[in-house]
Amino acid sequence: EIRAQLIEQQKCLEQQTEMRVQLLQDLQDFFRKKSEIEMEYSRNLEKLAERFMAKTRSTKDHQQYKKDQNLLSPVNCWYLLLNQVRRESKDHATLSDIYLNNVIMRFMQISEDSTRMFKKSKEIAFQLHEDLMKVLNELYTVMKTYHMYHAESISAESKLKEAEKQEEKQIGRSGDPVFHIRLEERHQRRSSVKKIEKMKEKRQAKYSENKLKSIKARNEYLLTLEATNASVFKYYIHDLSDLIDCCDLGYHASLNRALRTYLSAEYNLETSRHEGLDIIENAVDSLEPRSDKQRFMEMYPTAFCPPMKFEFQSHMGDEVCQVTAQQPVQAELMLRYQQLQSRLATLKIENEEVKKTTEATLQTIQDMVTIEDYDVSECFQHSRSTESVKSTVSETYLSKPSIAKRRANQQETEQFYFMKFREYLEGSNLITKLQAKHDLLQRTLGEGHRAEYMTTRPPNLPPKPQKHRKPRPRSQYSAKLFNGDxxxxxxxxxxxxxxxxxxxxxxxxxxxxxxxxxxxxxxxxxxxxxxxxxxxxxxxxxxxxxxxxxxxxxxxxxxxxxxxxxxxxxxxxxxxxxxxxx
Incomplete structure (x- = not known):
């Protein structure tokens, strides 16, 4: 069931990326067509808006919009853009050139970036899925091992009881009057009793050995169970959200820049359309990956809902569902607890450093994709001729050497970020599993220590010596200071x-x-x-x-x-x- 859910998650993320690419393609087609028909004014612009609105009416986003007026922020911007087109009555060659040589190129870059981000996120998601399945397979293997050892323990116990019955039966025979029994028969009976005693000793040793194996296997099963639940919970609550963030990395900010370029051109061309453009600007300001991520996960609840925690599966009447911290495994568990504590301390320090590096790199990427380079007001400060606009636009965005260098730096930084992000996830996954085992052992050993003073100790364990407790300091006041009134x-x-x-x-x-x-x-x-x-x-x-x-x-x-x-x-x-x- 979890494997199917993981596959469904991958499909949902892939579908989301395809929808984004299609949305960006539609935006490119839209602005390209708008650039061609800009000089035909209101009539052709109305036809253009109707064309794209009719296309979107059959999409899932449109059905969601009609249902509860709740859309992903980029799709909402797209809807408002179409409504704004209906209000357009005139435009100029400057606007046409900006559409063709600036905005469309931005959407093409956003489409390439989105596809690249999804591929890198898909690789990390595949690794996380493999790790999660390894954890689940490990849980299944440990459970089977526990069941096998427990079955062997039950079998050894039954054989031991059978040997005890034979011994009691033979002892009963030996108690019969022997004055009429020959000497040879006496020797045979003594030999038989010795054989039964040896067999009982062997079966007793076998039972003790199998019982110890069963206890250790059950402890390992419970520890693995706790670690598996912790890993699954972390994946669904934290890692999945982080993966969606990776897919969204730079998408909303880049789309924000592209649409703000459009807004800048529109505001400088015609101030009479400010009312409609203000509505679009508010929608662009609402381009926010967190809320979109929440809406996206709500759209596919079956894919992103965490599964129920794994419960302990008892085997053949074994009702012990806790880690056993009694002898002879108490010392082993204590040593393991100390090793986990030491390793966790080291891992947390290392992972914290990786986390800081990841956050710093992410901030660098955010600074790169949120640069405010969408203002094209300088294009309207010169001659209104088409030639002048063309040269200005080319120098403004497309032909600047700094743009290619900035994009190269961005991709290099993204590569480093994904490497550190993968390292952080792997480290945090390991810490989560070890921390779960550490906490369970801490609770178990703590309960075992408190159980020394309880009267309900198992009959097969010797009583532990009582420890002398230090007397509490006497207060100089009759009323208590701590835990008092x-x-x-x-x-x-x-x-x-x-x-x-x-x-x-x-x-x-x-x-x-x-x-x-x-x-x-x-x-x-x-x-x-x-x-x-x-x-x-x-x-x-x-x-x-x-x-x-x-x-x-x-x-x-x-x-x-x-x-x-x-x-x-x-x-x-x-x-x-x-x-x-x-």
Whole structure:
């Protein structure tokens, strides 16, 4: 089902590109024809508008427009252009030359750029699809391995029970009176009992071995399951959106420039048409890839809707659906957790650098495609003769050496951007999978640590020794500072403002106002506990003017204090009123 959905996504993106190319082709044909008939004024212009309007009435965009007046911004501009043509009553050779030698060339370049962008995005999409299918195949393989080992474990368990029954039966026979049994028969019975005992020991060892394999396979299955769900979620929520952005890269901005060229010529030619052209300008201003991307995805909900998360498939009565962190796999999981933590730290630093490079390159491309070179007002400052306009237009846009150089630089920058974008996606995909495994192991190992103090331990595991906990620091006040009532503490201590609040805010004002991530980045838990314990003893660990404490830890203490109050500073019954005021 996911493979079919991936194919459908590719078809949708390809169809979108074909629609863009066709739209650009229509725009080129439109302006070329308009250039030819410009001197025939209103009558021929009306025929032209009707011709293209009739052509678009059968398209899906037109049906969508009639249904809810909601179009992609380039298509909306196209509709408004056709309506504007009906209002045109006169024009000049200057406008005809601009259409032929400037606007149409821009649309041709946009068409080439759109096709090139789609091909490059298609390559990345194909790689992402292959990676996603590899992840799914890996999940299927791990699931099959788990099922196989679990089946072997069940089989070994049944054989062990059979051996135990045989042993009990043989022991029962051995308990019969032996005074009438010959010596030879006694030796045979003893030999039989020993054989059964050896067989039982072998089957016991086989069962333990298969049980351990089953547990490890199940753990691997659960980890892979978590990583697969994380990868699929990331692809549908983030990567797919980024791929659509890649297909749109420069399209809206370039179309914006081409249409603004048209607008500049029209405004300088005839100010009486400003009212109609203002409507088109508003539509051009609305050329925005994000909203178009949202509309595009809403047009094909079945193609871009993320699938349901994969659920754990139990096998032959195995109801354990969590990673097992008990002996003998606890040490192995702890080592794996530490390895994942170390690798994630390295990968995140590397991927963050790639991300910064990608963003900087993207900004460079955006600067290239958003250059404001669409103003052609200087073409109308000279003679109105056709020869003068031709030379001016040629020098303005098409024949400048800087244009070819700029386009070459743009393509080179695009190549570097796609290389870095691919590298960033690959790195973030790996981080997503490893982070999912890391988080699941962290939760599992944390729960296993807390389970030491529970009474519902499995009967086959020996009890863990109790750990001696350090006594909590005694407060000099009868009312609790942390996790207590604010009014009670103020009455008991005589402090108008609790010392912890006043001291932490003072410290943050001195050293934290320019700190990035204040109240968002967590501080050291050890330092947070030390500062908290000092305040509970009535001390002020932040009294000195030296910034020898981590600012994130101080902010963490302040958050911990307000979070633990029995009665919040802003009462719950007034919470909605407060939000409405904000």
């Amino acid at each position: 604010l009014e009670s503490f103020i009455k008991d201590s005589g402090q108008v403002i609790p010392l912890v609040v006043e001291s932490c805010i003072r410290f943050i004002n001195l050293y934290g106002l320019q700190h990035q991530g204040i109240f968002r980045v967590s501080g050291s838990q050890v330092e947070v506990n030390d500062i908290k314990n000092s305040f509970e003893r009535g001390e002020n660990p932040l009294a000195d003017d030296q910034s020898n404490h981590d600012i994130n830890s101080v902010a963490g203490v302040l958050k911990l204090y307000f979070r633990g109050l029995e009665n919040p500073v802003f009462p719950k019954e007034r919470f909605n009123d407060l939000i409405s005021c904000i």
